[in-house]
Amino acid sequence: MTEQIITPSANDKNDTTTHNPETHNFDATDSYNFAYLDEQTKRMIRRALLKALAIPGYQVPFASREMPMPYGWGTGGVQVTAACLTPDDCVKVIDQGADDTTNAVSIRSFFARTAGVRTTEATDEASLIQTRHRIPETELTEGQLLVYQVPIPEPLRFLEPRETETRKMHALSEYGLMHVKLYEDISQHGHIATAYAYPVNVEGRYVMDPSPIPKFDNPKMSDCAAIQLFGAGREQRIYAIPPYSHVKSLDFEDYPFDRLRAPGACALCGADDSYLDEVIMDDQGTRMYVCSDTDYCSTRHERGHVGDQSDLFDSEEG
Amino acid sequence: MQPDALKGGFLDLPIQSATAFRSLLQAMAQPGTIHQLAGAAPPPSISVAAGVVLLTLCDPETPLFVGVSVDTPDLRSWISFHTGAPFSAAGEAVIAIGSWQDFTPLSAFPVGSAEFPDRSTTLITELVSLAREGSNACRLTGPGIQNFSTLCLPDPALMQVNTAHFPLGLDFILTSSSAVAALPRSTRIEVI
Ligand SMILES: [Zn+2]
Numbered sequence: 001m002t003e004q005i006i007t008p009s010a011n012d013k014n015d016t017t018t019h020n021p022e023t024h025n026f027d028a029t030d031s032y033n034f035a036y037l038d039e040q041t042k043r044m045i046r047r048a049l050l051k052a053l054a055i056p057g058y059q060v061p062f063a064s065r066e067m068p069m070p071y072g073w074g075t076g077g078v079q080v081t082a083a084c085l086t087p088d089d090c091v092k093v094i095d096q097g098a099d100d101t102t103n104a105v106s107i108r109s110f111f112a113r114t115a116g117v118r119t120t121e122a123t124d125e126a127s128l129i130q131t132r133h134r135i136p137e138t139e140l141t142e143g144q145l146l147v148y149q150v151p152i153p154e155p156l157r158f159l160e161p162r163e164t165e166t167r168k169m170h171a172l173s174e175y176g177l178m179h180v181k182l183y184e185d186i187s188q189h190g191h192i193a194t195a196y197a198y199p200v201n202v203e204g205r206y207v208m209d210p211s212p213i214p215k216f217d218n219p220k221m222s223d224c225a226a227i228q229l230f231g232a233g234r235e236q237r238i239y240a241i242p243p244y245s246h247v248k249s250l251d252f253e254d255y256p257f258d259r260l261r262a263p264g265a266c267a268l269c270g271a272d273d274s275y276l277d278e279v280i281m282d283d284q285g286t287r288m289y290v291c292s293d294t295d296y297c298s299t300r301h302e303r304g305h306v307g308d309q310s311d312l313f314d315s316e317e318g
Numbered sequence: 319m320q321p322d323a324l325k326g327g328f329l330d331l332p333i334q335s336a337t338a339f340r341s342l343l344q345a346m347a348q349p350g351t352i353h354q355l356a357g358a359a360p361p362p363s364i365s366v367a368a369g370v371v372l373l374t375l376c377d378p379e380t381p382l383f384v385g386v387s388v389d390t391p392d393l394r395s396w397i398s399f400h401t402g403a404p405f406s407a408a409g410e411a412v413i414a415i416g417s418w419q420d421f422t423p424l425s426a427f428p429v430g431s432a433e434f435p436d437r438s439t440t441l442i443t444e445l446v447s448l449a450r451e452g453s454n455a456c457r458l459t460g461p462g463i464q465n466f467s468t469l470c471l472p473d474p475a476l477m478q479v480n481t482a483h484f485p486l487g488l489d490f491i492l493t494s495s496s497a498v499a500a501l502p503r504s505t506r507i508e509v510i
Contacts, residue, residue, distance in 0.1 A: 034332035043377050046339045047412075050375075051436040053346045054489045054502035056461045060436045084343065086336045143344070171432035203461050203504070205485060225464075227347045242347045242462030242504075 035082040035115040041065050045083035045238065049229060052240035057202030058170070059153050059237040067233070069110075073103060074132055074149030076231030078110070080238060081130050081147050084229070085111065090118040092126035097134040097275070097292035104132075121295050133196075135217040137274045137296040140226035142243065148211045150232035153239065155199040155209040175207045178250060186255050195260060201248045202241055215249065216259045216275045222247035266291045267309035269300035323395035326359035328373055338374045342491070345500040350458045350467030352448055352499045361392035364444060367493035368415060371442050373400055376413055381406035383427075385416015388444065408439075415442045418472035424479075429486040438503075440489045445472060448494040457508045458501075469499060474509045481506055 033039065041063075048062040067075040085091070091111050095104040099121040107130060108119045120126050123138040128145040140146060156166045159177045169175070178199060185193045192198075198215035202208050210221060211230060221228060221241060228241040241247060251257035265272040267288040274296055276289040288309055291297035301310065328334040334357040341353040360369030376382055382403040384394065397403055408414065408426035421427070421441055430438035449455075449470045456474050458467040469492075471477055480487045480503055487503025501507075 034336065039331060039335065040377055040379075042335070042339075043375060044379065046343075047375055047380070047440075048436070049343060050346045050440065050489070051438075053343070053462070054487075054504060055435050055485050056504060058435060058485060061434075084336075084340065086340050087333060088337075145343075167433040227343070240347075244464040245461040 032114050034087075035085045035111065036067075037065065037079065037082045041079075042083045045079055048238045049080065049083065049240065052229070052238050053227070053242050055206075056241055056245050057200075057206030057208040057239060059208075059239045062236055062238050064233045064236040069106070071234040072151075074107070074130070074231075075233030076235075076238070077130050077132070077147050077149035077233075078107060078231075079233060080229050080231035081111065081128060082115070084128060084145055084147070085115045085117060087116055089115070089127045090120050090125055092120050092123065092129045092295075093131075094129065094134055094136070094293075094295075095132045097136075097277070098294045100294065122299070123293075123295050133212050133214075134275070134292060135213055135220045137271075137291070137293045138299075140220075140224055142225040144226040146224075146226050146228045148213075148228065148230045150209070150211045150230050150237070151234070152197075153209055153230065153232040153235050153237040155197075155207050170206060173205065175201075175250075178207060179252070182250060183252065186252070191258070192251070192255060199250050201250060203245050203247075207250070208239060208241075214260075214275055215257075216261050218247075218249045218257070219259060262289065264289050265307060266297060266300075267307040268312065269297045269305045269310070270307040271297070271300055271305070322361070322392060323399045326361075326369070326396060327400040328357050335374045338370045341498065342371065342374060342500070345491070345498055346462075346489070346502055348462045348467075349460065349501055349505040350463065350469045350499060352497050354496050355493075355498050356496060361390060361396050363388040363390045363393050364415060365493050366496045367498045368442050368444055369396075371491055371493060371498065372397060372403075372413075372415060375440070376401035376403040378402040378404065380412040381410045383408050383411035383414035383416070383439070385414065385420025387417040387420050388415060411439045413440050413442065415444070417444050422473075422476070424476060424488060427488055429480075429483055429488060432486070435485040435487075438486065438488055440491060442491045442493060443472070445492055445494045448492060448497045448499055455510045457510050458505050459508075460505045462502075463505070468510065469501075471501070471507065474507055477501065478507050 048060045052060045093104040093108040095101040112119050123136040130147045132149045160166050182192050196212040199207050225243050230239045249257040268290050274291045277292040338355055345353050355367045355370040358369035358373050380403050427439040450468045452470045454470050456471050484503050490501040492499045
């Protein structure tokens with residue numbers, strides 16, 4: 001397939017993910033429990049998940065375990081998924097919207113091997129979707145689980161490095177500093193410059209980091225029919241949003257929240273409502289915009305929707 | 319140890335606990351929805367559903383309060399053998415099993431702290447039935463509930479007090495024969 005070079009604009013800044021398939025060999029798991037983790041670990045994570053659902057947006061501490069992959073690979077998400085899986089599940093894994101990156105493929109095959117679950121790339125066929133940095137474009141339905149990989153769960157961390165202090169701030173709903181930071185953005189740039197991991201307030205109580213999804217995805221978190229679960233491995237936190245919860249992106253009366261979507265349509269499927277990645281096509285620096293959600297894009301294309309460079313898609317398949 | 323204590327656990331622990339947990343997750347995520355649990359055969363003082371919940375959530379790290387109405391030597395042996403959970407007073411309980419009457423006054427159980435509201439007891443509450451209509455039918459709203467849901471609750475007024483403490487509070491797992499529903503502290507309760 002076409003070599004895709006994702007520009008920095010599509011990457012998040014606070015992640016140290018490496019994409020080196022050489023160093024991660026999941027075949028070393030010859031003898032493992034169902035879904036890899038031992039039962040006691042799964043029980044501990046399961047208890048944390050129930051508390052997380054009972055207190056939407058609150059970060060529940062948990063004792064993260066070593067996984068046969070580095071932290072940047074989303075070990076928090078992997079542990080949450082492992083604790084939730086049943087043999088009847090059908091699992092989809094996306095990395096920045098794509099099902100076919102090394103990272104996504106490896107995690108998918110890890111669960112196929114350790115839990116014997118079916119896998120899919122189709123959002124509407126999946127019962128559990130593990131994601132790094134995107135929410136699928138296709139609307140999620142009741143009964144589905146969306147598991148987010150989270151690098152930094154604490155939305156107040158860049159304002160206050162001390163955990164004891166951020167805990168107090170959450171306890172007292174003391175979120176004024178967060179608003180000050182966003183307002184400084186406005187006075188400096190004329191708009192809120194935060195484009196990823198844009199903080200949200202869950203059900204009018206806890207301010208939460210949605211993980212480094214583009215803020216375009218933020219509105220999808222609210223009134224969502226699926227159960228949304230968040231796992232941070234290195235930072236050892238689990239949090240959750242129950243279905244149909246009210247999730248509000250922080251904003252100001254005079255500067256209302258703006259999803260921020262580059263104008264234009266996908267060059268492959270013509271979608272004008274999806275989140276687009278800028279892709280460099282060749283050595284001459286030819287660029288085009290395509291859906292970041294590869295399943296959404298190819299499904300639209302299969303149904304006959306075309307963009308102005310759809311012929312590229314067809315030649316790939318041939 | 320009673321000889322019967324060895325029986326009635328999960329035959330295939332990893333799969334059965336995974337399946338049971340998934341139902342519990344759905345129940346807690348969508349308060350008031352009723353789900354079925356199977357796979358445990360606990361001593362007769364508790365329901366199948368309560369037995370499944372104990373097997374799924376309890377282990378040596380979860381001090382367990384056993385309510386007087388369900389407390390029998392057989393039940394204690396069964397719990398010890400299958401989960402290893404230490405028995406505790408209400409004030410130290412991570413999980414509790416019993417009838418509603420066993421749990422009052424609710425103030426005996428930890429509701430978490432402002433900084434760690436998760437450090438509160440989960441009460442597995444045995445009910446005669448899990449019903450949507452009947453006495454003490456309540457209208458439930460809040461996170462996890464689209465529009466509203468209805469469920470009969472043992473003591474709506476006390477449960478409203480629990481909700482008023484949010485984000486602190488107790489979380490209830492309601493069980494009856496093989497049925498389970500959940501009522502987290504976030505659920506707002508109105509008597510219909
Ligand atoms: Zn497209």
